[in-house]
Amino acid sequence: MTTQKMRSLKKLEIILDGAHLGFATDLIERAGVKGYTILHNLSGKGSTGFHAGQLMFNEDDVLVMVLAAVPEDLVDPLLEGFAAFFAEHSGVVFVSDIQVMRPEKFGR
Amino acid sequence: MTTQKMRSLKKLEIILDGAHLGFATDLIERAGVKGYTILHNLSGKGSTGFHAGQLMFNEDDVLVMVLAAVPEDLVDPLLEGFAAFFAEHSGVVFVSDIQVMRPEKFGR
Amino acid sequence: MTTQKMRSLKKLEIILDGAHLGFATDLIERAGVKGYTILHNLSGKGSTGFHAGQLMFNEDDVLVMVLAAVPEDLVDPLLEGFAAFFAEHSGVVFVSDIQVMRPEKFGR
Numbered sequence: 001m002t003t004q005k006m007r008s009l010k011k012l013e014i015i016l017d018g019a020h021l022g023f024a025t026d027l028i029e030r031a032g033v034k035g036y037t038i039l040h041n042l043s044g045k046g047s048t049g050f051h052a053g054q055l056m057f058n059e060d061d062v063l064v065m066v067l068a069a070v071p072e073d074l075v076d077p078l079l080e081g082f083a084a085f086f087a088e089h090s091g092v093v094f095v096s097d098i099q100v101m102r103p104e105k106f107g108r
Numbered sequence: 109m110t111t112q113k114m115r116s117l118k119k120l121e122i123i124l125d126g127a128h129l130g131f132a133t134d135l136i137e138r139a140g141v142k143g144y145t146i147l148h149n150l151s152g153k154g155s156t157g158f159h160a161g162q163l164m165f166n167e168d169d170v171l172v173m174v175l176a177a178v179p180e181d182l183v184d185p186l187l188e189g190f191a192a193f194f195a196e197h198s199g200v201v202f203v204s205d206i207q208v209m210r211p212e213k214f215g216r
Numbered sequence: 217m218t219t220q221k222m223r224s225l226k227k228l229e230i231i232l233d234g235a236h237l238g239f240a241t242d243l244i245e246r247a248g249v250k251g252y253t254i255l256h257n258l259s260g261k262g263s264t265g266f267h268a269g270q271l272m273f274n275e276d277d278v279l280v281m282v283l284a285a286v287p288e289d290l291v292d293p294l295l296e297g298f299a300a301f302f303a304e305h306s307g308v309v310f311v312s313d314i315q316v317m318r319p320e321k322f323g324r
Contacts, residue, residue, distance in 0.1 A: 044146060076112065085211060092208060094119065095209070
């Protein structure tokens with residue numbers, strides 16, 4: 001991938017009850033992340049396998065996924081904010097590596 | 109990422125005809141995975157590039173994506189189950205590496 | 217993962233205004249990619265953090281995500297096509313590593 005300049009970022013996928021969407025987007029914006037994408041009307045069930053014995057969602061809950069690509073140094077502050085929230089509410093945060101296309105005309 | 113304890117898991121993204129959603133979630137639950145998320149009303153076309161000459165979906169099909177985060181030792185049993193299914197039905201399974209936030213209050 | 221043969225591919229996640237969905241799918245098909253999946257009715261805001269000061273989407277825009285798994289040698293040609301498009305339009309392309317299940321009955 002030499003032609004296009006790519007930037008290595010971390011992808012956060014935050015899945016939570018749609019009623020709390022504003023919490024997630026506020027937290028992301030206050031961390032200085034300039035943008036995000038929202039997937040609506042998801043459903044889910046169970047505990048994602050790591051909250052043993054604790055039901056996270058019912059099949060009737062309407063979930064959302066907030067997708068944000070952030071620099072690595074913002075991951076920890078964001079996870080701290082979400083950890084406090086998910087101590088009280090159901091949901092999960094996935095973190096993974098991505099490359100994002102950054103055309104030369106856009107600086108930072 | 110020192111503040112929050114993260115757990116390395118495998119993300120499975122299973123895309124299949126919505127009519128077969130129950131097969132996918134049953135298989136996941138029987139493998140011992142405690143939860144999953146469902147994205148509804150996707151569409152798709154073609155063969156994802158590896159089923160040469162075989163059309164997987166029409167543009168009119170309503171697809172779903174089942175998203176599950178599983179420990180690595182469950183990947184193989186799950187793929188075996190899905191391989192048998194996808195030998196007869198259209199769809200695809202993506203596997204990728206993710207980190208999942210695990211607040212300290214949740215053990216395993 | 218020894219039982220199922222897996223193939224390493226690159227996952228492209230292209231997020232753009234739904235009005236331009238046809239551009240994205242045409243570009244993917246012309247590159248020789250045999251299939252893709254479309255997630256509809258997403259929303260989004262801001263600049264994904266790397267287009268400083270440039271608003272990409274309003275909250276009222278209806279976005280789509282086109283998801284395609286492609287061989288690594290197709291990533292660059294595809295990104296070239298998308299770079300030209302995104303020089304004029306809002307949106308983003310994420311690239312990440314995935315493994316795709318390839319049942320033995322399907323060759324390539």
